Amino acid sequence: MKKAKKSITCLLAITIALGIITGCSQDSGKNGTFTGVARGYGGDVEVTIIIENDKIISVDAKGDNETAGIGSNAIEQLPDAIIEANSADVDATSGATVTSNAIKEAAQSAIDQSKGASNVDLPELSMTPGTYVGQAKGYAGTLEVTVEVSQNEIISIELTDNIPQENEMIDREFWAAKYPISMLRDTDQILKTVSDRLPDRIVESQSLAVDSIAGATASSNGFLLAMSDAIEQAGGNPAALNRPIEKSTEEIVYDADVVVIGGGTSGSSAAASAKEEGAKVILIEKSGRVGGTGALSSSPLTLGAKIQEANGVEVMDEDELFEEWMRQNHWYSNGGILRRFFQTTGSTVDWLETKGFNWSLSPWGQHWNVDYADDALGSMGVANSFTSLVSDVDNVLYETTGQSLILNSDGEVVGVNAERYDGAKIIVNAKSVIIATGGMLGNKELMAKYNNGSSYEIFGLSQNIGEGFKMGVEAGSVEWNVGGVAAHLTDIAGRKRIEGFNIYDTSIPYTLSVTPTLLKVNPRGERFMDENGKSGSMNASTNYALAAGQYNYTIVSQKQLNALKADGLAGTGMDTYPPGANFFLQPLTPDYKMENIEAVFEAGEEIGIIFKGDTLEDLAKATDMDPATFVRNVERYNEMATNGVDTYFNKPSQYMDHLGDTGPYYAIKAVPLAYSSLGGLRIDENMQALTADGKPIKGLYAVGVDSIGAVLDGVAYPELDGVALGWGLNSGRIGGIEAGKESLR
Secondary structure, X not given: OOOOOOOOOHHHHHHHHOOOOOOOOOOOXXXXXXXXXXXXXXXXXXXXXXXXXXXXXXXXXXXXXXXXOOHHHHHHHHHHHHHHHOOOOOOOOOOOHHHHHHHHHHHHHHHHHHOOOOOOOOOOOOOOOEEEEEEEEOOOOEEEEEEEEOOOOEEEEEEEEEEOOOOOOOOOOOHHHHHHHHOOOOOHHHHHHHHOOHHHHHHHHOOOOOOOOOOOHHHHHHHHHHHHHHHHHOOOOHHHHOOOOOOOOOEEEEEOOEEEEOOOHHHHHHHHHHHHOOOOEEEEOOOOOOOHHHHHOOOOEOOOOHHHHHOOOOOOOHHXXXXXXXXXXXXXXXXXXXXXXXXXXXXXXXXXXXOOOOEEEOOOOOOOEEEEOOOHHHHOOOHHHHHHHOOOOOEEEOOEEEEEEEEOOOOOEEEEEEEEOOOOEEEEEOOEEEEOOOOOOOOHHHHHHHOOOOOOEEOOOOOOOOHHHHHHHHOOOOEXXXXXXXXXXXXXXXXXXXXXXXXXXXXXXXXXXXXXXXXXXXOOOOEOOOOOOOOOOHHHHHHHHHHOOOOEEEEEEHHHHHHHHHHHHHHHOOOOOOOOOXXXXXXXXXXXXXXXXXXXXXXXXXXXXXXXXXXXXXXHHHXXXXXXXXXXXXXXXXXXXXXXXXXXXXXXXXHOOOOOOOOOEEEEEEEEEEEEEOOEEOEOOOOXXXXXXXXXXXXXXXXXXXXXXXXXXXXXXXXXXXXXXXXXXXXXXXXXXXXXXXXXX
């Protein structure tokens, strides 16, 4: 066996981007519109080119699944470069090699079509028989894949390791260290959906042009990159394995009493409870696992579960919680639905325990929560519990996406049309249909529509793109309190990391982005929060950031840079860890001297996360802030720092650090990380979808995020814990019970 390489070369990144190249010319000559498609980091990248008289006059690149702030930069920048060069041979966008090469390859395919080529011939595959070990970065860790090959075929593939990153900053004695530790490698339960499926599909098709597993895109692409590494070690050209895979033309029809669209938190609960009512149930899930975002969460809202009673927990009074909930949502929630939710929570936790869930008391000390004993937060240890939950369901159709509802002539919902990953058409006829597709967080257009133009970077599941919401509206339901997001973490824009530094210096940009002694401003240059971040409430602090827009800036002056270099955070007045919330990086201690901060900032400028200006006006122009607004806010902040009182946001006086009066100045671009969208379809207390005039749509139910607008006001996530997970588990259970009963009448 040949020794595995320590890193993936640029060539490997290029070859994995060489996807199935297809295109359809709309003109048989050189003039016309031509389209090419290539595999990017998150999926297919499509490039459409208009050519007139051998001149490229228009380039449009699309890649909705490419990483925001990284691959998206290439999609924005390369079309202009291709037009200017009149060629696909342009430089890649820094930090976005895979997406860049996909754009270039797709563009070249389109150009070749204009010259009469129908497709791009694949190179010949020739390898030295043997077993090889390839490595590549997955979502977080390094994936190791062992591949056995003959001269021209792949014989077997096995995922043999999931190597964690090193991070000596984590205090492993701290009780919550398990969360960042779990994020040092690809999540086992997600990676399993890849290792259980891709090897057989690659061997069967003898192609690397297989689709990524929905919900596991980064791990899928890491697996394919590791495959390419092994093929190259064998002397082969991975591009030779980008053979087209024909889509299935099969049509499969199922009949059921209840069909649930989406097997996440609420969908799994709905399917299991409908089955207990005696209904024949089919569950459709677009990814390779059940549990959804709830398998990444931890503590559902719970009032009166047996574990609470057995441990003498003084559970929060239901009336008190009701008043607090309604107050936080401006009394713009459906009180009847909220009451049924509250009154179901205790029995739901007890019911889930009989289905394979293990519970412990909340580690956070709340009197209205319990916690997964399987440490799901970050590690997804609870995924097996969700699998157990749906074990009695008649049929679970994985990697199958619901596309449209089936309505009869009376407007009643009687089934769903779906599509399997391989293109097979799936039709499920049913008496009751439950929408549980997890919201719209991954749909930038819908998120911007309902969130004041903002679509946020994602910590949750990007696979949730609003199919269920759109299907419900098309069937006659009405949107209800759509808007706001659940977000508990922050990070640097694009979750980018500077390279070539130790873990401590790598953490400098993130640390400064959450440091209370530094000024924060929104995209216009307005100070918008107490930079101490309401550190006692994760929800309040992230809501502050969300209200500022998709991103914000932390400002560092030359005076502060000098202090950070000489004395660390302590030089700006910090006497404790910054109140950061991030599973991937930890903030630095106050006494860590940032001796390499200037080099770190230069590296940050190169990848677009740090900006520099000799004056405040220059910095405003570099970041596209309004100069007058930014200067006014800095001057006001400095005046308050001099006086020692924050008269705007009440930040503690010890954290009011004057920026000084001379440049240069720096801005660090940071973002809130969204966990889930909020809002959805209008429902009644049985989770049945309603029309605009309040009439129930026969056969249609909506649960989880797709109906959470019934109990939230569509503005922001409340300052309470366990809301989304609690609603998902309980609305799903209620909807399953009611849909199951109705289907059997």
